[in-house]
Amino acid sequence: xxxxxxxxxxxxxxxxxxxxxxxxxxxxxxxxxxxxxxxxxxxxxxxxxxxxxxxxxxxxxxxxxxxxxxxxxxxxxxxxxxxxxxxxxxxxxxxxxxxxxxxxxxxxxxxxxxxxxxxxxxxxxxxxxxxxxxxxxxxxxxxxxxxxxxxxxxxxxxxxxxxxxxxxxxxxxxxxxxxxxxxxxxxxxxxxxxxxxxxxxxxxxxxxxxxxxxxxxxxxxxxxxxxxxxxxxxxxxxxxxxxxxxxxxxxxxxxxxxxxxxxxxxxxxxxxxxxxxxxxxxxxxxxxxxxxxxxxxxxxxxxxxxxxxxxxxxxxxxxxxxxxxxxxxxxxxxxxxxxxxxxxxxxxxxxxxxxxxxxxxxxxxxxxxxxxxxxxxxxxxxxxxxxxxxxxxxxxxxxxxxxxxxxxxxxxxxxxxxxxxxxxxxxxxxxxxxxxxxxxxxxxxxxxxxxx
Amino acid sequence: xxxxxxxxxxxxxxxxxxxxxxxxxxxxxxxxxxxxxxxxxxxxxxxxxxxxxxxxxxxxxxxxxxxxxxxxxxxxxxxxxxxxxxxxxxxxxxxxxxxxxxxxxxxxxxxxxxxxxxxxxxxxxxxxxxxxxxxxxxxxxxxxxxxxxxxxxxxxxxxxxxxxxxxxxxxxxxxxxxxxxxxxxxxxxxxxxxxxxxxxxxxxxxxxxxxxxxxxxxxxxxxxxxxxxxxxxxxxxxxxxxxxxxxxxxxxxxxxxxxxxxxxxxxxxxxxxxxxxxxxxxxxxxxxxxxxxxxxxxxxxxxxxxxxxxxxxxxxxxxxxxxxxxxxxxxxxxxxxxxxxxxxxxxxxxxxxxxxxxxxxxxxxxxxxxxxxxxxxxxxxxxxxxxxxxxxxxxxxxxxxxxxxxxxxxxxxxxxxxxxxxxxxxxxxxxxxxxxxxxxxxxxxxxxxxxx
Numbered sequence: 001x002x003x004x005x006x007x008x009x010x011x012x013x014x015x016x017x018x019x020x021x022x023x024x025x026x027x028x029x030x031x032x033x034x035x036x037x038x039x040x041x042x043x044x045x046x047x048x049x050x051x052x053x054x055x056x057x058x059x060x061x062x063x064x065x066x067x068x069x070x071x072x073x074x075x076x077x078x079x080x081x082x083x084x085x086x087x088x089x090x091x092x093x094x095x096x097x098x099x100x101x102x103x104x105x106x107x108x109x110x111x112x113x114x115x116x117x118x119x120x121x122x123x124x125x126x127x128x129x130x131x132x133x134x135x136x137x138x139x140x141x142x143x144x145x146x147x148x149x150x151x152x153x154x155x156x157x158x159x160x161x162x163x164x165x166x167x168x169x170x171x172x173x174x175x176x177x178x179x180x181x182x183x184x185x186x187x188x189x190x191x192x193x194x195x196x197x198x199x200x201x202x203x204x205x206x207x208x209x210x211x212x213x214x215x216x217x218x219x220x221x222x223x224x225x226x227x228x229x230x231x232x233x234x235x236x237x238x239x240x241x242x243x244x245x246x247x248x249x250x251x252x253x254x255x256x257x258x259x260x261x262x263x264x265x266x267x268x269x270x271x272x273x274x275x276x277x278x279x280x281x282x283x284x285x286x287x288x289x290x291x292x293x294x295x296x297x298x299x300x301x302x303x304x305x306x307x308x309x310x311x312x313x314x315x316x317x318x319x320x321x322x323x324x325x326x327x328x329x330x331x332x333x334x335x336x337x338x339x340x341x342x343x344x345x346x347x348x349x350x351x352x353x354x355x356x357x358x359x360x361x362x363x364x365x366x367x368x369x370x371x372x373x374x375x376x377x378x379x380x381x382x383x384x385x386x387x388x389x390x391x392x393x394x395x396x397x398x399x400x401x402x403x404x405x406x407x408x409x410x411x412x413x414x415x416x417x418x419x420x421x422x423x424x425x426x427x428x429x430x431x432x433x434x435x436x437x438x439x440x441x442x443x444x445x446x447x448x449x450x451x452x
Numbered sequence: 453x454x455x456x457x458x459x460x461x462x463x464x465x466x467x468x469x470x471x472x473x474x475x476x477x478x479x480x481x482x483x484x485x486x487x488x489x490x491x492x493x494x495x496x497x498x499x500x501x502x503x504x505x506x507x508x509x510x511x512x513x514x515x516x517x518x519x520x521x522x523x524x525x526x527x528x529x530x531x532x533x534x535x536x537x538x539x540x541x542x543x544x545x546x547x548x549x550x551x552x553x554x555x556x557x558x559x560x561x562x563x564x565x566x567x568x569x570x571x572x573x574x575x576x577x578x579x580x581x582x583x584x585x586x587x588x589x590x591x592x593x594x595x596x597x598x599x600x601x602x603x604x605x606x607x608x609x610x611x612x613x614x615x616x617x618x619x620x621x622x623x624x625x626x627x628x629x630x631x632x633x634x635x636x637x638x639x640x641x642x643x644x645x646x647x648x649x650x651x652x653x654x655x656x657x658x659x660x661x662x663x664x665x666x667x668x669x670x671x672x673x674x675x676x677x678x679x680x681x682x683x684x685x686x687x688x689x690x691x692x693x694x695x696x697x698x699x700x701x702x703x704x705x706x707x708x709x710x711x712x713x714x715x716x717x718x719x720x721x722x723x724x725x726x727x728x729x730x731x732x733x734x735x736x737x738x739x740x741x742x743x744x745x746x747x748x749x750x751x752x753x754x755x756x757x758x759x760x761x762x763x764x765x766x767x768x769x770x771x772x773x774x775x776x777x778x779x780x781x782x783x784x785x786x787x788x789x790x791x792x793x794x795x796x797x798x799x800x801x802x803x804x805x806x807x808x809x810x811x812x813x814x815x816x817x818x819x820x821x822x823x824x825x826x827x828x829x830x831x832x833x834x835x836x837x838x839x840x841x842x843x844x845x846x847x848x849x850x851x852x853x854x855x856x857x858x859x860x861x862x863x864x865x866x867x868x869x870x871x872x873x874x875x876x877x878x879x880x881x882x883x884x885x886x887x888x889x890x891x892x893x894x895x896x897x898x899x900x901x902x903x904x
Contacts, residue, residue, distance in 0.1 A: 222694035242674035252704035293771025319745025
């Protein structure tokens with residue numbers, strides 16, 4: 001059934017106050033359900049959620065965008081809201097609580113008492129850290145349990161845990177000492193003790209690790225979940241691979257936006273964000289670019305006399321700026337992404353930089369020669385010496401080479417200094433390569449002026 | 453144990469021909485092992501792999517980069533290589549076979565006979581399609597099997613399957629009719645038939661679906677694996693979430709590179725790629741930029757007389773070009789990424805476009821006013837009328853507005869025409885905004901010239 005058809009069906013059920021949603025719900029994935037809910041009016045949302053059980057409501061809400069969750073929660077009574085919260089995974093519940101107005105959050109935490117401690121615990125960690133994205137619904141057993149009992153216990157616990165595909169083995173002080181996949185468990189003989197076949201070298205992450213780093217660990221080791229521990233190796237929670245998918249997507253978007261000086265709107269979609277929200281995220285970058293552009297312009301101002309004598313020099317300003325700009329953004333983009341994916345790390349940076357110098361020199365030669373030919377043509381047209389070709393060619397060669405060098409060197413130095421290199425690829429690189437490119441162009445032109 | 457220490461230990465074991473690697477291997481993740489292998493000499497690699505069992509070798513090779521896999525395979529005898537191939541997951545084996553020289557590939561496929569059919573089947577699909585990334589090692593049961601037997605069968609099959617976390621239910625003609633998660637299976641009573649509690653609305657993908665689309669499905673529904681079917685709904689294979697993590701990372705990189713006219717080197721790392729490889733990937737873009745830049749320059753050429761009279765106009769060329777450029781790249785970047793993540797789809801595109809116009813107008817007003825002040829300062833310095841501020845301000849306002857409009861409209865039209873919008877954000881947008889920006893600037897200046 002298409003989403004559109006499902007929407008109509010749901011609208012009819014709401015109208016007729018049809019309480020037989022259970023069956024319908026079973027054939028519709030909560031994620032599709034959530035998409036439908038987002039298109040309903042507030043009134044329809046209220047009516048629909050009155051027809052759902054707490055558990056069904058929790059499943060749907062977990063799949064909704066944060067902003068929509070907050071809106072919906074403010075339509076529900078506090079009692080209902082707390083009942084639904086109890087059914088949600090602790091990580092999702094904590095994320096939602098963090099977005100609610102403080103007053104509401106406090107009241108709800110009071111109402112759910114039993115899980116409140118866990119949620120409050122999760123709220124302590126920064127949003128982008130391992131602790132901030134973990135859930136506390138994992139399964140852990142003591143080391144001397146036997147396979148048969150573990151499988152029996154699992155069958156009881158399966159409906160509540162976030163994942164049953166890893167079973168963690170802990171000692172008396174809840175320190176993580178081993179891990180078993182469900183597949184290893186079901187493939188083992190009944191009487192075996194967990195300690196006999198658990199893997200002891202558990203891949204784990206500390207609670208304060210950045211989520212991007214966590215994603216790299218999960219991806220490298222092909223894990224379905226990774227355990228989070230405190231500084232004494234005590235098991236705090238797990239992060240499942242479906243959350244890691246979101247982290248990778250989110251971090252890639254953040255990197256991409258950062259490179260052009262735009263950040264993602266918080267808790268609201270691109271399309272829904274207000275005009276002022278968009279401007280606020282983008283204007284600072286543009287103001288810096290503006291002053292950078294005026295600085296580059298002052299280089300031209302300094303060579304006013306040269307330009308006054310040979311006004312055709314202005315003709316090549318755009319091509320020199322554009323080429324320097326595009327080479328620099330190629331270089332910085334490839335380098336920054338290489339660092340983000342871990343392809344370039346440690347001493348690779350400098351090896352890559354030296355190669356980039358050779359790439360810049362080669363591309364500078366080719367484009368310099370090409371533009372020199374165009375300049376000779378222009379010189380003929382304006383009755384100037386063909387030496388203009390040499391001037392423009394040399395300027396292009398140095399600009400392209402410098403573009404590649406600056407485009408790599410600036411983010412490289414940023415990353416060595418511990419600053420996200422994505423920040424380096426914007427106005428700073430633009431300004432440095434414009435100022436140097438124009439300076440070289442006009443200096444050479446001034447030098448050759450008597451001959452042109 | 454650190455990777456460095458492990459490397460030393462392995463080197464010693466190789467030297468002493470220590471066949472007792474099994475225990476050592478158990479404490480080292482294949483992925484870490486693979487990293488170590490990549491640092492060894494060819495001779496050391498050969499010796500090391502002689503000490504490993506076929507199964508161990510397969511686990512390590514699966515975690516290596518494709519290029520390193522090919523190098524290693526050419527060090528092994530065909531007999532050994534085929535034995536290792538048999539132990540590999542069919543998707544990884546097929547990917548490796550596809551990279552080998554044709555002669556070697558044919559010979560190896562002959563030697564492994566039993567799995568060869570499956571691997572040949574996988575090689576039929578395009579590399580970036582669902583069929584190209586799926587594996588054939590899934591578990592499927594008939595609908596009338598009972599839970600108890602399914603669990604028993606699973607315990608036997610667990611070591612060979614790529615994932616045991618989903619069990620697919622098929623009819624006599626291997627058509628996919630249901631799915632069960634291992635967690636649902638172990639949570640159910642022994643005597644229940646699978647057909648009684650399997651989910652019938654299986655989320656599945658056709659073999660020719662693009663991998664980016666597949667990733668979106670897996671991410672949306674939080675799946676650990678997704679089944680791949682042919683046009684008659686017959687089950688062909690599955691794609692597991694660990695491969696999806698790689699797809700998301702790969703597609704993000706591709707998007708990022710495409711935007712600056714650089715593609716990723718094939719089968720070789722960024723640092724290892726040759727200078728000519730890098731140039732070949734980047735130069736075409738630059739040559740287009742070069743001609744675009746000359747075109748923009750010809751706009752300046754057309755206003756030679758204006759510029760000759762008021763040479764200070766050249767001072768503002770960089771700031772107008774830079775601002776138009778940065779606004780356009782912000783707009784195109786945010787739009788293209790929004791489309792890639794699915795945040796902007798269908799009619800959202802136009803709603804987003806209309807909002808972007810308002811964003812552009814507002815940012816144009818602010819930056820236009822700012823630069824006008826700077827221009828009034830410059831006018832005083834060069835004894836020109838303060839009207840220069842008005843000229844530059846209006847030019848900046850229109851350039852920034854147009855930058856936002858063009859930066860969104862070009863990729864929007866590309867995506868409506870079914871072309872990847874990432875291609876639209878490069879030289880084309882640069883040239884359009886430069887030509888229009890400079891045209892407006894010099895037209896207004898020419899108009900006001902008598903008053904300046």
